[in-house]
Structures are given as structure tokens and as C-alpha cells.
Amino acid sequence: MAAVEHAASAAEKAPTANEYIVHHLTFLKNREPGGIVDFHVIHWDSVFFSVLLAVLFAGSFWLAARRASSVGVPKGFQSFVELIIDFIDTTVKESFSHHSRVIAPLALTIFAWVFLFNFMDMLPVDLLPWVGRFFGVHYLKSVPSTDVNITFGMSLTVFALIIFYSIKMKGLGGFVSEFTMQPFAAKNPVVKVLLIPANLLLEIVPFIARPISLSLRLFGNLFAGEMIFLLIALLTLNGVEQLTGFGGWLGVIAQLVLGLVWAIFHILVITLQAFIFMVLTIIYLSMAHEHH
Amino acid sequence: MESIATIQGMTVLAVGIIFGLGALGTAIGFGILGGRFLEGAARQPELTPMLQTKMFIVAALVDAVAMIGIGFALFFTFANPFLAAVQPAAG
Numbered sequence: 183m184a185a186v187e188h189a190a191s192a193a194e195k196a197p198t199a200n201e202y203i204v205h206h207l208t209f210l211k212n213r214e215p216g217g218i219v220d221f222h223v224i225h226w227d228s229v230f231f232s233v234l235l236a237v238l239f240a241g242s243f244w245l246a247a248r249r250a251s252s253v254g255v256p257k258g259f260q261s262f263v264e265l266i267i268d269f270i271d272t273t274v275k276e277s278f279s280h281h282s283r284v285i286a287p288l289a290l291t292i293f294a295w296v297f298l299f300n301f302m303d304m305l306p307v308d309l310l311p312w313v314g315r316f317f318g319v320h321y322l323k324s325v326p327s328t329d330v331n332i333t334f335g336m337s338l339t340v341f342a343l344i345i346f347y348s349i350k351m352k353g354l355g356g357f358v359s360e361f362t363m364q365p366f367a368a369k370n371p372v373v374k375v376l377l378i379p380a381n382l383l384l385e386i387v388p389f390i391a392r393p394i395s396l397s398l399r400l401f402g403n404l405f406a407g408e409m410i411f412l413l414i415a416l417l418t419l420n421g422v423e424q425l426t427g428f429g430g431w432l433g434v435i436a437q438l439v440l441g442l443v444w445a446i447f448h449i450l451v452i453t454l455q456a457f458i459f460m461v462l463t464i465i466y467l468s469m470a471h472e473h474h
Numbered sequence: 475m476e477s478i479a480t481i482q483g484m485t486v487l488a489v490g491i492i493f494g495l496g497a498l499g500t501a502i503g504f505g506i507l508g509g510r511f512l513e514g515a516a517r518q519p520e521l522t523p524m525l526q527t528k529m530f531i532v533a534a535l536v537d538a539v540a541m542i543g544i545g546f547a548l549f550f551t552f553a554n555p556f557l558a559a560v561q562p563a564a565g
Contacts, residue, residue: 200552203552204552204553207552207553395538395539395542398538398541398542398545399534399538399541399542401542401545402538402541402542402543402544402545402546403541405544405545405548406541406544406545406548409548454530454533454534455534457530457531457534458530458531458534458535461531
């Protein structure tokens with residue numbers, strides 16, 4: 183498959199629709215995966231963009247904090263940072279009713295980082311790969327949240343935090359009893375033991391489903407969004423040559439209109455998905471902190 | 475060759491069913507969600523901003539599984555693992 187695409191690009195012919203899409207769905211990796219799960223594979227493009235965006239976000243907010251003046255009305259970037267902090271503060275206060283120094287910075291990081299990941303989808307599909315070709319990079323996927331590894335990395339980290347705080351707040355016994363004594367409770371110890379399998383099943387399934395759905399929700403939304411951008415890009419696959427025909431012009435106009443409409447709708451989706459990831463993290467951690 | 479055509483045909487049907495049922499469930503869910511939101515906002519207009527925030531949260535939960543389905547469906551369309559399993563054998 184890779185050989186075919188290299189031959190096509192070497193011959194400088196326009197790729198077929200399928201080749202174009204598969205090319206844009208291929209990550210820049212160090213080796214081909216040897217199965218569904220292969221931990222030797224590294225997606226360099228996802229790593230690069232996620233680290234770059236993290237440095238961008240953390241660096242700019244840190245600079246704003248350093249140069250913050252508490253005198254008078256805040257201006258410019260400082261007022262923007264204060265707006266975001268206020269928003270996160272309000273959101274955390276609504277859903278999290280315990281004491282934690284971690285939750286608000288975590289919520290801010292998740293929201294800003296996921297939003298920046300998603301925002302990379304707003305750039306034209308071929309722009310960064312075109313720049314990458316000058317650096318000898320042939321495959322480039324610029325949206326880290328379309329990489330299942332990135333989304334699962336974040337959600338499994340949140341999962342680990344949930345388990346950590348559950349055990350810290352409720353103790354190991356409390357954590358285990360949360361799975362074995364709910365939702366069917368009993369006074370009689372024998373009945374309690376009998377109900378353990380049913381309780382385990384009813385509690386473990388949503389418990390495992392939460393990180394999986396957290397990660398795949400973000401992945402699915404962004405992957406579908408990127409796929410539609412790719413399909414819209416297919417409308418002018420033949421480049422300048424298609425301007426000679428009426429169909430070609432129709433394709434150009436359709437691409438402009440559809441691209442605009444979808445990009446505007448996608449602004450809602452990227453913000454919403456970042457917000458949802460943050461809100462669900464806050465809610466899950468709030469449930470983890472609950473102890474009676 | 476026939477097995478490849480069969481797998482492709484079945485995959486297309488599967489993708490169609492995934493998209494269709496996902497869209498059906500999501501549409502009904504959003505309809506009920508939006509209807510309840512409008513009812514609540516009509517009863518107590520001062521609560522509208524709070525209700526709107528909560529509505530968006532539930533909206534993302536409602537179309538989560540549909541989106542996961544779409545992600546898988548697009549994966550089957552462009553990088554079909556069933557086809558990849560058969561292709562070396564069939565040539």
C-alpha cells in the first residue's frame with residue numbers, strides 16, 4: 183500500500199480518491215504495527231503536535247501569569263487568560279463540592295489542551311502536509327485527537343486519577359465496598375456475600391465504560407469531522423486541470439460552500455467536545471472524592 | 475476474488491446499518507432532550523442559561539455512542555481489517 187502511494191507521488195499523477203484518503207489517514211510512524219496492539223510503534227506527528235500545543239498553551243499562560251498586573255483593568259492577553267480561568271472556576275465550582283488543589287488546574291489543562299488539539303482540525307487539510315513535504319515528511323496527521331493513542335492516554339490518566347482519589351478518600355475497604363455493596367445492599371452478611379457477583383457486574387461495567395467512552399467520544403467526533411473535511415477536499419482532487427470543465431467549476435464552488443458550512447459547524451463541535459471532556463473529568467473525580 | 479467481494483458487500487451493509495441506527499437513536503434522543511429543555515425554559519425562563527449548559531452536556535453524552543459507531547464505520551470503510559485478513563490468502 184505504501185509502495186503504491188510512493189509510486190503515485192513519485193510519478194506526480196493525481197492520486198485516486200481512495201489513495202488520497204488513506205494517505206491522509208496514515209500516521210508518521212517509526213514502524214508498521216505488528217497487530218492491533220503494538221507498543222513499539224510511535225506516531226511522531228501526534229507526539230510532535232501534542233507537545234508543541236502543550237508548550238504553546240502552558241508557555242503563554244505562564245507568561246501571562248508572570249506579567250500579570252493586579253493594578254487597574256487587565257488588558258489584552260491577561261484579560262483573556264482571566265476570562266478562561268473564571269470560566270473554569272465557575273464550571274468546577276458547579277460540579278465539584280470537595281476540597282482539591284488538583285482539580286481546577288487539571289480541568290484547565292484538559293480543556294485548553296483538548297481544544298487546541300481539536301483546533302488543529304480547522305486548518306486546511308493539505309496545508310501542514312504540504313509544509314511537511316519540504317522537510318521530507320511524507321505522512322503528517324496534524325490533529326492529535328484523531329489518534330486513539332492520544333485520547334486513550336488522556337482518559338486512562340483520568341482513570342488512574344479516579345482510582346487514586348477513590349482509594350485515598352475512601353480507603354481501600356471503602357473502594358472495594360463501593361463495588362461489592364452497591365447497588366444491592368443487605369443487612370445479613372450471608373446475603374451480602376451472595377449479592378457480591380451481581381453488584382460487581384453492575385458496578386464494573388459502567389466503571390470500565392467511563393474511560394473508554396471518554397476517549398472514544400472525543401476520537402469519534404474528531405475523526406468523523408476530519409473525514410468530512412477530507413471528503414470535501416476530494417471535490418478538487420484533480421487540481422487546476424479540472425477548471426477546464428463545468429463539472430470542475432461546480433466542484434470548486436461546492437467545495438467552498440460545503441467547506442465553509444462544515445468548518446463553521448465544526449467550531450461548535452471542537453469547543454463542545456473539549457468542554458465535555460473537562461466536565462466529565464470533573465464529575466468523575468467529584469464522584470471519586472465522595473465519602474460518607 | 476468472491477470472498478473479497480462478499481466481505482466488501484457485507485462491510486458496506488454494516489457501515490450503512492451503523493450510520494442509520496446511530497442517526498435514528500441520536501435523532502430521537504435529541505428530540506426528547508430539546509423538547510424537555512424548551513419546556514423547562516418556558517416554565518422558568520430565568521433558569522435558561524443553566525439549563526442550556528446542562529443540555530449541551532447531555533447532548534454530548536447522547537451522541538457519544540453514535541460518534542463512536544461512526545468512527546468504527548469509517549475505519550471499516552477505509553482500512554477494513556476483515557479485508558486485510560483475507561487479502562494475502564486470496565492474492
